[in-house]
Amino acid sequence: MTGLQETLANWFGENKRELPWRTSPTPYHVWLSEIILQQTRVSQGLEYYNRFIERWPELQRLAQASEKEVLKMWQGLGYYSRARNLLQCAQQVQQQYGGLFPADYKKLTGLKGVGPYTAAAIASIAFDLPHAVVDGNVYRVIARLFDIDTSISSTAGKKQFAQLADMLLDRDHPGLHNQAMMELGALQCVPKNPDCAVCPLKTQCLAFAHETVNERPVNTKKLQIRVRYFNYLVFKTDNSQTVLHKRNNNDIWKNLYDFPLIESETHLSVDEILKQDAFLKFTRGKSFIVEHVSRTFTHKLTHQTIIARFLQIKLSDGMPCIEGNNLFLTPEKDMASYPVPRLIDLYLNN
């Protein structure tokens, strides 16, 4: 055991958080927690983990769930492909491996939603196999430890960091070592202004010596933010029904539900919305009243800004015309059973 491995292990022993998936790190527990924690902080994912375990204590039960229910349980956590893949992965493990996760890195990466990071996490934490994890925390710890200025978003960077993580790995205690690396990144070696004075690795940290801590890691990735205008139509019928829309394209919120939507490139006034062909095909000459126009909701995602308004439309007689394209009537009281994006949830609870 190297000095760094020992220092790290001791620090972890004294500082690690008590987390439910650490109590009994079965492959199912480790897998579920890792999928939830991809792009998600422990503080946000914790309650979701507990709810999933309570609802589906074993993989076999989860494999039998409906996608709608899994998405409903996932609601608010974001990156919903993780939830769809979670269910597919459970079914895959059930069918291909008799309900038991394979103790093999390559086979693990063949599972839906399980990439290099998650496969290494399951392999090391659940099966004690010597695979080093490289997540955002590990990128940061290693970039500072070795004062590396290679961008973590470049192919060369990914290779370099993976090699260093593998070199540092305590091959006798891979699960403990990996968790310690990530915990150090989460609690001590934080992105902004870490308190290096109390860091257990400060004497070995090159970025600390070079005073480049706040410039590590380097990330050259840049993304541009798209602005979209969502004009939602919330129909109300005489018998308290409304029209819902199941999102189905390769767009945000796939397989979640929202309302009939008229999207535009620019802001539209209410009058302009009511003149749109997309609107008229719902009313087809029937009389209606715009009962309410909501405030503007500005919903910021990483890669786009949604500027949304909700027009509550009361039809004086009959139903709105809906034809195909994933639109359907549903009683307003059933709304709560549908998985919806945060934006819709905010509107409904407003």
Add this chain to the structure above:
DNA sequence: AAGCCGGGGAT
């Protein structure tokens, strides 16, 4: 290799 996919916390 590059682009897409949420939402929340820190500042």
Add this chain to the structure above:
DNA sequence: ATCCCAGGCTT
């Protein structure tokens, strides 16, 4: 209000 975080899949 602005910046930051980030694994896997698809193209």
